[in-house]
Each structure stands twice: as structure tokens, then as C-alpha cells.
Amino acid sequence: IHPSYNVFLQSPQQSLNDGLFLPRSYNTYHGGNSYFGNLPPQQPPQQPQDPATLGCGTPPAACPKTRYRSYDGSCNNLRNPVLGTPNTPYTRLLPQNYGDGISNPTLARSGDELPLSRMVSLTIYPDVPIEDPIFTLNAMQYGQIITHDMSMILGSTQAQPHSTACCSPDGQLLELADVPEHCYPIRLPEHDPQMGRTNTRCMNFVRTITDKDRRCVPDNQPAEQLTAVNHFLDLSLVYGNNEQVNRQVRQFQGGRMRVEARNGQEWPPRSNNASGVCAIQNPREACYLAGDARVNQNPQLTLLQVVLLREHNRLADALASLNPHWDDETVFQEARMINVAQHQFITYYEWLPLFIGSQNSLKNKIIYNTKGFVDDYDQSVDPTILNEHATAAFRYFHSLIVGSLDLVTEARSSYGSLRLSDWFNRPQILEEGENFDQLARGLNTQPESAADRFHTSEITQFMFRAGQAFGQDLKATDVQRNRDHGLASYNDYRQFCGLPKAHTFEGFLDLITPKDVEKLANLYQSPDDVDLTVGGSLEAHVPGTLAGPTFLCILTEQFFRSRKGDRFFFENSVGGGLTLGQLNEVRKTSMSRLLCDNSHGVRAMQPRGFERISHSNPVVSCESLPSVDLSLWKDANGGGEVTLEADPFRGNYYGK
Numbered sequence: 001i002h003p004s005y006n007v008f009l010q011s012p013q014q015s016l017n018d019g020l021f022l023p024r025s026y027n028t029y030h031g032g033n034s035y036f037g038n039l040p041p042q043q044p045p046q047q048p049q050d051p052a053t054l055g056c057g058t059p060p061a062a063c064p065k066t067r068y069r070s071y072d073g074s075c076n077n078l079r080n081p082v083l084g085t086p087n088t089p090y091t092r093l094l095p096q097n098y099g100d101g102i103s104n105p106t107l108a109r110s111g112d113e114l115p116l117s118r119m120v121s122l123t124i125y126p127d128v129p130i131e132d133p134i135f136t137l138n139a140m141q142y143g144q145i146i147t148h149d150m151s152m153i154l155g156s157t158q159a160q161p162h163s164t165a166c167c168s169p170d171g172q173l174l175e176l177a178d179v180p181e182h183c184y185p186i187r188l189p190e191h192d193p194q195m196g197r198t199n200t201r202c203m204n205f206v207r208t209i210t211d212k213d214r215r216c217v218p219d220n221q222p223a224e225q226l227t228a229v230n231h232f233l234d235l236s237l238v239y240g241n242n243e244q245v246n247r248q249v250r251q252f253q254g255g256r257m258r259v260e261a262r263n264g265q266e267w268p269p270r271s272n273n274a275s276g277v278c279a280i281q282n283p284r285e286a287c288y289l290a291g292d293a294r295v296n297q298n299p300q301l302t303l304l305q306v307v308l309l310r311e312h313n314r315l316a317d318a319l320a321s322l323n324p325h326w327d328d329e330t331v332f333q334e335a336r337m338i339n340v341a342q343h344q345f346i347t348y349y350e351w352l353p354l355f356i357g358s359q360n361s362l363k364n365k366i367i368y369n370t371k372g373f374v375d376d377y378d379q380s381v382d383p384t385i386l387n388e389h390a391t392a393a394f395r396y397f398h399s400l401i402v403g404s405l406d407l408v409t410e411a412r413s414s415y416g417s418l419r420l421s422d423w424f425n426r427p428q429i430l431e432e433g434e435n436f437d438q439l440a441r442g443l444n445t446q447p448e449s450a451a452d453r454f455h456t457s458e459i460t461q462f463m464f465r466a467g468q469a470f471g472q473d474l475k476a477t478d479v480q481r482n483r484d485h486g487l488a489s490y491n492d493y494r495q496f497c498g499l500p501k502a503h504t505f506e507g508f509l510d511l512i513t514p515k516d517v518e519k520l521a522n523l524y525q526s527p528d529d530v531d532l533t534v535g536g537s538l539e540a541h542v543p544g545t546l547a548g549p550t551f552l553c554i555l556t557e558q559f560f561r562s563r564k565g566d567r568f569f570f571e572n573s574v575g576g577g578l579t580l581g582q583l584n585e586v587r588k589t590s591m592s593r594l595l596c597d598n599s600h601g602v603r604a605m606q607p608r609g610f611e612r613i614s615h616s617n618p619v620v621s622c623e624s625l626p627s628v629d630l631s632l633w634k635d636a637n638g639g640g641e642v643t644l645e646a647d648p649f650r651g652n653y654y655g656k
């Protein structure tokens with residue numbers, strides 16, 4: 001076992017009493033539970049690394065004393081300035097379980113192949129449309145925004161067919177398919193409904209790039225996958241993950257982001273490589289450039305990206321008129337800071353309680369019931385994204401995706417709908433007529449699909465089909481990715497999370513229905529072979545949450561680390577950069593107000609946008625929804641209470 005994992009060898013401290021979870025590694029961080037190990041304070045800068053070894057973590061030359069986050073997340077942790085930066089490894093709760101112990105995909109305990117991931121998808125994840133009784137499509141969609149802010153497997157765009165082909169365009173296995181370093185194609189079973197119609201034998205699957213591929217670790221050490229974006233919840237999907245991308249999306253005037261005006265609305269700039277990035281059907285179709293490569297993936301994702309972009313410019317315009325003496329950079333960074341604070345507030349206080357439960361969040365110090373600052377930053381907490389979170393637990397919410405997107409009028413009547421698979425990677429649809437407003441209302445009106453084992457065939461049969469009869473299968477991909485990343489088994493994570501380990505398939509009956517246990521027993525040879533992605537997705541939910549105990553334990557741990565390990569978290573009195581008055585203004589923001597302020601003709605919304613319209617959550621005028629009073633950002637030179645000149649952050653923490 002790799003030394004950095006010794007922390008997990010302690011006996012479980014967690015109990016399942018009243019369904020609440022204490023992230024178990026609270027008091028184990030101090031041992032240096034970080035991939036890189038913790039650097040001593042004031043570590044002198046190291047020389048930049050050879051690009052061939054990019055992925056090993058390149059410490060920045062200096063950490064400037066600044067009230068603003070870097071774009072790549074460097075210097076967030078001053079003891080280990082590279083922590084949380086792009087192109088660094090995920091971390092994990094349990095050691096890798098590779099077929100060869102080093103890097104090959106997971107095998108059954110017997111050494112045989114695991115059941116075909118596509119077979120698992122067809123058996124476990126069929127399309128049975130069940131609406132969520134409480135939550136809107138926006139709850140699903142904001143979840144994807146949070147995901148894209150936190151991680152992206154390196155080597156994939158998660159939107160377009162991969163440039164490495166393991167299968168031919170007509171779905172036949174290619175020679176490269178047998179090169180385990182790159183390819184791990186999804187093989188279709190004999191009776192596959194798609195194969196029956198098209199004679200397709202495989203779906204493309206390219207393995208995630210690891211630290212081993214980048215020659216960062218010794219040959220005998222198990223591989224760890226790299227993530228392409230910074231690990232912090234910092235709107236990097238809007239602002240970019242490095243200075244170079246940030247320069248492409250910034251206007252450098254008035255603190256604004258670049259936008260293009262068409263039909264009286266502002267849109268993101270167009271990508272220079274539209275035909276490479278999007279599935280456009282003519283060169284005039286929009287294909288956007290944003291801080292994140294996945295921006296065009298589906299219309300509702302793009303809509304929220306546009307909302308967050310417009311919000312930046314709305315904030316920047318207000319700050320610039322309050323503080324005419326501020327230069328472009330100051331307006332830009334202050335607007336960015338407010339935008340990120342609002343996003344963190346919505347994520348932690350409006351969204352997360354619905355998914356992982358209010359009581360669970362309060363009890364585990366993920367949210368606080370306070371009007372004060374929360375100074376819980378701890379530089380020994382590792383903010384790195386957990387592989388189990390990104391590859392299994394958080395993907396459970398793929399179940400919430402719906403196959404058709406409602407267009408909704410101001411009177412909240414349906415005007416029609418869009419078929420999801422017609423519009424992957426084709427954001428032009430947002431610019432047509434009043435679609436933007438109608439889709440925005442649809443987000444807050446239409447129910448999401450229930451969190452269960454059923455998935456719309458728009459993502460299990462038709463994903464990214466680009467006009468073809470069939471496309472990819474997201475759930476088969478999720479199962480395949482679980483094995484590509486060599487995650488330990490469902491049974492191991494049960495034990496890690498304080499549940500009894502099953503010795504027979506019947507041992508799963510405490511949380512999984514007899515019918516589903518039977519399906520598992522038919523697919524897998526042993527209870528120890530069940531993939532985390534699969535077992536976790538079949539558990540009965542913990543009351544008040546949208547996940548079973550095993551996934552809840554992983555999600556809780558991740559969101560705990562993501563706040564406590566972020567020096568700039570918005571509730572922090574120093575790093576957060578807000579006065580107490582400003583912080584309590586930010587706490588007035590809401591998903592619905594964000595949509596109101598950044599759409600064109602939306603005049604009314606229900607107060608709680610992630611919850612369906614009801615008597616207790618009725619549609620009300622936008623103006624009546626609480627909003628952030630930006631006059632608190634008028635600085636001392638303009639007669640206000642804030643003074644940036646008195647900023648104590650000057651010079652460098654170390655380096656030049």
C-alpha cells in the first residue's frame with residue numbers, strides 16, 4: 001500500500017446512526033494525506049518542469065500576496081502551492097484495484113473479465129421515465145456546472161468524439177483497441193439492441209491519462225489519473241483554468257468578459273474552431289468559447305454558462321459605476337470575487353442540502369447556521385478531488401437527466417420541447433427566437449428525472465449521436481471509467497463507510513432490493529467484484545438525501561474538503577475577501593434571481609429555483625426576490641466603507 005494511504009488503515013470511526021455521516025478523515029489530515037505530501041511553510045520555489053513530465057505538479061515561481069485567486073488554483077495552499085492545480089492527479093480514499101496491480105483495468109477476483117459494461121448498462125439502467133416529485137431540471141443542471149468546475153479527466157473533451165479511435169466509425173474494433181495503455185473499448189453484447197440494428201460491435205473508449213503516462217512516478221507504483229482543470233469551486237468554467245485561457249475570454253475593458261451582442265442579448269465569444277469543437281451543420285451556427293471545453297455539450301448547460309458570464313458583466317458594470325476610479329483589473333477581479341462567492345453560496349446553501357441533506361451538511365460542518373464569518377480554513381486539508389467522487393459517486397446524478405427540454409412561456413405553459421440528442425454540441429438553438437428565456441423558465445419549471453437506477457435513452461443509446469441513428473452510452477461509459485481508474489470494489493467502500501462488508505450477494509440486502517441483488521448475482525461472479533458505480537447506484541437513499549449511504553459518505557467527504565481546503569472560501573474572514581456586510585449580502589443571492597437578472601424576458605420566478613413550483617413556492621415577480629445590494633462595494637475613495645488601498649496583501653509569500 002502506498003504510504004500516503006496509511007491514513008485509511010485506521011478503524012472506521014463512522015457510524016450509520018440516524019443516517020448522518022462524519023467524514024472519517026477529519027482528524028487524519030495532519031499526517032499529510034496529500035498526493036504530494038505537504039511542503040514545509042515558505043518552501044523556496046522550484047525550477048519549472050519539463051513539459052514532458054507535466055502532470056507531476058509544477059510549483060509556481062512565486063506566490064504573490066493578493067486578495068484574488070489565481071486562475072489555476074496555484075498558491076491557494078501556501079504550504080503546497082501546486083495543490084489543486086490543473087493536470088495533477090485525483091486523490092483517493094482506498095488504494096487502486098488494477099488488473100495487473102499497476103495500471104490495467106480492473107478484473108474480477110478470479111482474474112476473468114468483469115461483465116461487459118454495456119451489458120451492465122442494459123440490465124441495470126433501463127429507460128423508465130419517473131419524474132422527481134420535488135426538484136426541477138435546474139437541480140440536475142446546476143449539478144453539472146458544479147462538476148465541470150471541479151474536475152475533468154485528462155485527455156477527453158467529454159463532448160466530442162475522441163480523436164483516438166479504438167473503434168472504427170461504423171463500430172468495428174480497430175487494431176489500437178488491443179493497446180491497453182490507450183484503448184479500452186466498450187464491447188457490445190450479442191443481443192445488444194444497437195448492434196442488432198447496425199452491426200456495431202464496439203463504442204469508443206479512450207483511457208484517462210495518468211501520472212504514469214506522464215512519467216511522474218516510478219514504474220512499480222500504481223497509476224493515478226490526472227484531471228485537466230483546477231480542483232477548486234471557483235468558476236474556472238467561466239474564467240478559465242490558466243492565464244492564457246483567461247486572456248482569451250476577457251475584454252480588458254471596464255472589468256468585463258468578452259461577449260458578442262446579437263438580437264439585443266449578449267453571448268459568449270465564438271470558438272475559432274467551431275467545426276472541430278461543435279456538431280454544427282453550417283458555418284454560421286454558434287459554437288462558443290468559454291473557460292471550460294465542455295461549454296457547448298448540451299443546451300441547458302450552455303444556458304447556465306451564459307447566465308454566469310452575463311452575471312460577471314452585470315456585476316462589473318455596477319462596480320465600475322460605483323467606483324469610477326477603479327481600473328479594469330480591479331473591477332474585473334472584484335466582480336469575479338462576487339460571482340464566485342455567489343456560486344459557492346448557491347452550491348453549498350441552496351443546492352447541496354437537497355442532495356446530501358441539510359442535517360447531514362450541518363452536522364458535518366459543510367454548512368453553518370450563522371450570520372457571521374466561518375473561519376474553518378485548514379491548510380492541512382487536501383482540496384484535491386477524490387477519484388471515487390468524480391468517477392462514481394457524483395456520476396450517480398446522471399440519473400436526473402431528462403430526454404426532452406421544455407420551452408416554457410411566461411404564463412408557465414409549455415410551448416414545445418427539444419429532443420436532447422438533437423442538440424448536443426449545437427448551442428445555436430439558444431439564440432433562436434425566444435428560446436433562451438423559454439429554456440430558462442423550463443429549467444425552473446420542468447421536473448428533473450428521479451434519482452434512481454433508470455436513465456433516459458437519450459444518454460444511454462443516443463448520446464452525441466450527431467445526426468446518426470445511435471450514439472454513445474453514458475452509463476456503460478461510467479462503468480467502464482470506474483474500471484479504467486481501477487477503483488476499489490463496492491464492497492470495499494461499504495466497509496470504508498462503516499457498513500458491513502458482504503460475504504455473499506445476500507449481504508447487500510440491507511440496502512439493495514432482492515430483485516436488484518439478483519441482477520448483481522447474475523452479472524458478477526463474486527460480491528467483491530461489484531463495481532462501486534453499480535453497487536452504490538442501487539442503494540436505498542438515506543432519508544432527506546438523494547443518495548444511498550456509500551455514495552453519501554463519499555460526496556460528504558468531498559464537499560467537506562472542497563470548502564475547508566479552500567483558503568479563499570467565501571465565508572472566510574481573510575481569504576474570502578468580503579466584509580461581514582458584503583458576506584451577508586451575498587447570502588441573499590439565489591438561483592432564481594440569477595436567472596431573472598441574466599435572461600431577457602423572464603419577469604417572474606419561484607423563490608426556490610431547484611424546487612418545483614407549488615403553493616409554498618409560487619411564481620413571483622423577479623423584483624420581489626431578494627438581491628445583493630452592490631452599494632456595499634463602493635470604496636472609501638468614493639465615500640463607501642471598503643478600501644482596497646489598505647489591502648494588507650502586498651509582496652510575495654515566497655519567491656521573487
Ligand code: HEM
Pocket residue numbers: 140141142143144147151152153156158159227297298389390391394395397398400401459474477478481
Ligand atoms: C445532460 C447532462 C449531462 C451529460 C450529457 C453528461 C455527460 C457526461 C460525459 C460524456 C462525461 C464523460 C464520461 C467519460 O468519458 O468518462 C461525464 C462525466 C461526468 N459527469 Fe456528466 N453529464 C451530464 C450531467 C451531469 C450531472 C447532472 C452530474 C452531477 C450532478 C454529472 C457528473 C459527472 C461527473 C462527476 C463526471 C466526471 C467528471 C470528471 O471528468 O472528473 N454529469 N458526463
